[in-house]
Amino acid sequence: MLQPHRRDRDRLLPADPAMRIVARALYERVADAPIISPHGHVPVEWLVDDRPFADPAALLISHDHYVTRLLHASGVGLDELGVGGSAADPREIWRKFAERWSLFAGTASGYWLTESLENVLDVRVPLSAATADQSYDHIVEQLATPALRPRALFQSFGIEVLATTDDPLDDLSGHAALAAEGRVGRVIPTFRPDRYLDPDAGGFADNVARLLAATGNSSTFAGYVAALEQRRQYFIEHGAVSADHGVEVPETLDLTAAEAESLFARVLAGDADADDRQAFRAHMLFQMARMSVQDGLVMTVHAGVVRNHNAETFRRFGPDTGHDIPRRTDFVGGLRPLLERFGLERDLHLVLFAVDETVYSREIAPLAGFYPSLYIGAPWWFLDAPDAMARFRSAVTETAGFSRGSGFIDDTRAFLSIPARHDTARRADASFLARLVIEGRVDEEAAGAIIDDIVGPQPKRVFKL
Structure with missing residues (x-):
């Protein structure tokens, strides 16, 4: 007969006995703390319908x-x-x-x-x-x-806040229904406009036409921008706190009104070349930052992924089917126009996520260590793993400390993995802090205050919760 496999309560904690004792005490402070999940992809319908x-x-x-x-x-x-x-x-x-x-x-x-x-x-x-x-x-x-059932799991997981990711034209009726019912914890939408900003996205012109028709705006660049602003406001009215942007290249560009109008016309007509299309994406990422300064939505940027790397797989199975591959990322040059204009705005919260580990210590931590608007996104995707989390802490802490991070973000579609992912991050942070304590770099009281802050107050501050 097969014997049950039992999990070690000290899993992922340091092997060194003295360090493990400290790490265990730190972990136990936050092991049962509520889960704050300000960015993820669990469909709101699961909670609305509550079907098995x-x-x-x-x-x-x-x-x-x-x-x-x-x-x-x-x-x-x-x-x-x-x-x-x-x-x-x-x-x-x-x-x-x-x-x-x-x-x-x-x-x-x-x-x-x-x-x-x-x-x-x-x-x-x-x-x-x-x-x-x-x-x-x-x-x-x-x-x-x-x-x-989904609602029972939501409660048993101890989720305090759960963000979904939603199309700008979604009527958000599911969120409204949950809010009116009041039986599930705080579930909030996230504005995800990529398909309306990227000329290379499938059906881009049709998407823009639907956006303009839904908001009653003209087919001009000014009308297009106004339409996006209106939909952002609609999301805010339904509880949204952030807008998410997935870009391969985190490049920004500040165009004049005339330049933007001309470029928009070429893009919609299908006459834009590759350089034009990239310029449009860069200008729209700049515009998204401007809007975030004005309306207060936190701006998250998930950058550096070549989407749908295999054309045949994409044709047969569609997006998000396992063939998105990381690439090198340049935030320092790419975001400079945005940061020159908006980086000192304290009402802007810009959170950068990368899958290129080399940019943490080289670019993201130094940027977050200067710009009050910029925060270091938690390890994302391929880096959402115990060893990568440890490397992340080592890469950013000496430059930017703990306060410039976003707190852990699970970014998952796998509902059942939410508590496991947050638990992993808590164990990884406890282990890292334990090493600092043993090495005499942080005392135990300070380490306790830091880990308490990381799991709750910090993500609430960064995401304006």
Whole structure:
């Protein structure tokens, strides 16, 4: 008979005994603190409808590109995993996953999945080909219980604030319904306008036309800007505190009104070349900062990712299916026009997220150590992992301290992984602070105050919560 696998309470804490004692005490201060999640991708409909999750494969595999990409690299077709809506039997998907569970050893995905399986779904046997059906049936039974419905999980996870990510033309009726009902904690929308700002986005001209029609504005650059401002205000009225921008190149450009009007006309007509399209993206990122100064929405920038790296995969399965790849990032040069104009504005909160680790110590920390408007985004995506979190703390703390960070951001679509991700960050921060204490660089009282601040007050300040 297979024996249950029990999690070590000191997991991820330092191996050194003296340091572990300090880290454990720091971690226990915040282990049960409420979760502040000011940026993520959990659909609001899950909480509005509160329906049971469909099956283990849909919940944990098919929609999690952290998981499917590694299975794909091992030779499993994305169509076999139900990616992009492709037809596949959920039990067969689970079997393929369980058979290859060893692939996830040492990965952040493996850690989160283990936490979710054991702590949320009460799976007590290691995954393998032999236990695939047993674990699948157990999870199906668990998902049918009231405790595993989305609203119950929201409460049991201790979530105080959860932000979704929403299209600018969304009517936000789901958020309004939750707010009116008042039975779920604070769930807020996030303004995500990328498809209306990027000429290379699919259907860009149609998207702009819909935006203008919905707001009653003219097909001029001034009308386009006014339309975006109106929709931002609508989001603010429905509780939004931030606007999120995903850009491959974090470049900004300040154009005159005439230059912007001319460029907008070429872009809409489809006559803009690659340089024109990049100039338009750069000017619109600049405009987004101007709007944030005026309306107060926190501006988050997730930069440095080549989206949809494989054209055939994109054609067959669509975006967010595991083939987005990091690239080198330049914030110092790219954001200089924006920071020259708005960087000293204390009402602007600009949070930078990178997947290029080299920019933390070289660019982001020095920028955040000078500009009062700029904050260091938490490790994101491929860096959202224990060792990367430790490298991140080492890279930024000596230059910018702890106060210039955003607090942890889970940025996830995988609802069940939210507590595991926040717990990982708390353990990583406790471990880093414990080293500073043992080395005599920070005393224990100061370390306690720092970790208390990181998990709650800090993200609330940065995201104006």
